[in-house]
Amino acid sequence: MDNERARISGIREKLLSWLQTYGKATLQLEQLIALFEHDSVQYREFAEAVAALETEGLLVPVGAAGRNGKRPSLANRYRVGTGKxxxxxxxxxxxxxxxxxxxxxxxxxxxxxxxxxxxxxxxxxxxxxxxxxxxxxxxxxxxxxxxxxxxxxxxxxxxxxxxxxxxxxxxxxxxxxxPAYEPLMLAVNTALLASAPSDGACLHLIVENKTTFHALLPVLGETSFHTLIYGCGNKIVGNIGLFPQQVPLPGRTSVFYYFGDIDHSGIGIWQEVAARCGAIPALPFYEACLSRPWPSGKTNQPRRDGAVEEFAGYFPPEQRDRLHACLRAGGYYPQETLTTQELRSIWRNGLWKAWKPLT
Known part of the structure; x- marks a missing residue:
């Protein structure tokens, strides 16, 4: 008898749990039966559990729908007593x-x-x-x-x-x-880092895409940069915070430059990275891209107008106008706009300074 009562109680709890998430005012008896189609439940125990819910006012029989004719009988349709x-x-x-x-x-x-x-x-x-x-x-x-x-x-x-x-x-x-951020992926110019003054500035270039990272990596030692960092798209926003732990530079100032795609997504990433480490746009790379015709194909990206305005503020007026015209037309510049040789030449020979917004 105790086992039977426990089974009826278990059926009632399952019915009650289902009713808590049921979103309609009425239901068919078949819907309740279907809850147990894969369970080994006797009809009499099921009927007693349903009858208990009737007694509690949680299920109210709809008289016009009749009853199922079994013993004990149940209503063919119920109204859910949601108030109770x-x-x-x-x-x-x-x-x-x-x-x-x-x-x-x-x-x-x-x-x-x-x-x-x-x-x-x-x-x-x-x-x-x-x-x-x-x-x-x-x-x-x-x-x-x-x-x-x-x-x-x-x-x-x-x-x-x-x-x-x-x-x-x-x-x-x-x-x-x-937050458990992914480790920062970077390469270090060890010779330059070892010879840098203990209180000097260290330059770091963050690039959004893997292709650009691999194109630039072989000439890191020929530049004035101390590290080359692979941004991996949006991941850099979180893992740039690990830089001081992975590359401790006590007493030295770090200046971060960022080079990514010229589109709403890439500019948005730059803005978020800039908020974390003060990264400035790597203008020599961006200026070289803006000197070319832009391809089309980024009309569906979410707009980042605030980021674009902040980003454009680093460029002289002519290039700023071209940047806006490109984005308005649904154009973009991927980093791959520049060939490997062009990327390397710009990095070796570009004028690298800590630019400030022009506006």
Whole structure:
């Protein structure tokens, strides 16, 4: 008898969980039956679970639709008693709010439904225990470390949905999870770096694409630059922060130049990198590109008008006008506009100075 009651209770909970996410006012009995098509459930136990939900006012029979004629009989159609359903769910959340650590916020669950709460609850209970014994962390930690502390699984935050749980309960920022950026990919001009004055300036060139990096790498030692950095598109925005750790230059000033595609995306990347390390456009490369006819084909990129205006401010008026005309026409300049030999010649012989915007 106890086993039978447990089975009926389990069926009821599954039905209740489904009803929490059901978005319509009425449903057919067949929809409830379909939930158990792959389960070994006896009709009598299923009917008792449905009848329990009727008694609780969570399912209201639609009399005009008739009943199914089985014993015990069930209505062919039901109206969902959402008011009662919501009241029970809200009461449960309110009880949980009193039981869990006060730093665990539950507001998001009022609009998400009980199924998501049920899935998250084991994690909430685990986080609750952690907060009660250790409190909020005072020092940042990388995602795998923090993930292991909270869940006993170093991949829970990044691959197991853990970040979404923490954001739902308002704890992501409070847990001081440090971004785990990819290592910065770069080449070092060791001879120049060794001979540079201990308080001098060091020059670094960031290039957006791999092709340009490989084209320039063989002549790094023939330039006045101390490093050549591969930006790898948007990745540079995050991993440029690792530069001081990967290339420690105590007492020296670092000047970063950036060369990427001339389009809304490439200029947007430059702006974000500039905000992090003060990178300035590598004008000799860009000016050489702007001296050529532009190809078409970038009409669908999201516009970055603010970034374009900031970028254009480094160019003299004639080139600035050409830049704007190119982008308005849906044109662009990939870094591959310049041949390998042209890139190398410009890098060796270009006038490299810390330009300031002209406007």
């Amino acid at each position: 359903l919501n009241r029970d769910y809200r009461h449960r959340l309110q009880q949980l709010r009193l039981a869990l650590h006060p730093d665990i916020g539950l507001d998001a669950y009022f609009g998400l439904g009980e199924a998501i709460l049920e899935a998250d609850l084991p994690w909430l209970e685990r986080i609750d225990r952690r907060l009660r014994t250790e409190g909020l962390p005072r020092e940042p930690a990388n995602a795998p470390e923090r993930s292991f502390e909270l869940a006993g699984d170093e991949k829970w935050l990044t691959e197991g949905g853990g970040r979404a749980v923490l954001e739902r309960i308002g704890l992501w920022d409070k847990l001081l999870v440090q």
